Amino acid sequence: MGTQPSVLVVEDEAPQREVLVYNLEAEGYIVTQATSGDAALEMALEDSPDLVLLDWMLPEVSGIEVCRRLKSRPETRMIPVIMISARSEEVDRVRGLETGADDYVVKPYSVVELMARIRTQLRRVRPASVGEVLEFDDISVNTEEHRVFRDGAELHLGPTEFRLLTTFMERPGRVWSRDQLLDRVWGRDIYVDSRTVDVHVGRLRKALRTESNTNDPIRTVRGTGYALG
Template sequence: MSVQPSVLVVEDEAPQREVLVYNLEAEGYGVLQADSGDAAMSLVREDHPDLILLDWMLPEVSGIEVCRRLKTASETRGIPVIMISARSEEVDRVRGLETGADDYIVKPYSVVELMARIRTQLRRVRPSSVGERLEYDDVAVDTAQHRVFRAGNELHLGPTEFRLLTTFMERPGRVWSRDQLLDRVWGRDIYVDSRTVDVHVGRLRKALRGATGTADPIRTVRGAGYALG
């Protein structure tokens, strides 16, 4: 079973935060919560969520400022941000989007619409979570049917190797540390030794090379981790 995408909810009003958390968990997402901009920044650095729901009106550091900081930092600019605000004027929407928000939704909003917008954003950064086909060079992954092909030949991977491969294929070129792979592939609530990552990467490499000994597409980055390509 794959680890579901994680969503950070940044909302200082507890009742609204609880409604969002309830609906996100009902959809199967992993949920993180913050009630201030500073707390949100700490969680992002620590847990690197897949998507952020960010309220505009926050105490001390505003949602706009949090968004600006996220989108100007190289390690966080790729995380989709959906700004949630009671401000419905066009000038406010424009300001939110120009600050870097990937989407903007006005309170009161439809939960069904919000969930659809979340899926749209996740389709960009976690396409495997919505059953999309992934391709890189001569490797193809059918995430809906859990099938993997290389140069047209079907490969048979274990569930962990399949999750590893989809993680690499979603972000070709990105260097993943062992801890990041543990979070994404095994989940934050499961204790696994980081050396286990090396074992499963080795199995994945062996499967990708196959009997013909084709080139290994996974690169070891000394002192940092692994990357595809």
């Protein structure tokens, strides 16, 4: 819950969109959809997806323009964008990448290849979702085995604290609002009060204290939320 990566699919043609959504959901991703550039920009700001699959040809605002705007805003700049286009000319690919797209896939594409490219991008932004070991200072998290160590000593965290910690460790320094943490850790379908976030951050802080290291790596950012380091 709350740990699967989320993908925003931006495609105005229903059949193409359905194929993408079907395949992404089969891989276990949480999928949101937009059929226009404006809707895509709004949803990217609101939902902060882990990845955007963006079609070049969109009504009104083109995919290139959507990509340019996503990459020029600090809130959405870090989200990987994979551009999908029927334009196979080198000049178009270069233009797509110059606008800030992280990858460029030409139609017709192989679904298997597209899924592999999505995993590659997600490994960069959500290493925990693909089973990597995360490290920050003296803390290390093995996401496959659900084990946490600090200074070599194993810590025992509850499942929610574990998800909170992996969220922080995937993006050290990033300030997370309580709402963003609720979405990422609890999932948006569950009604949880934002005070719950504070309680669990408190528990996580307590769990991270060891005999050899009592430093608190989690920073409270007044009026905003929390950050690691």
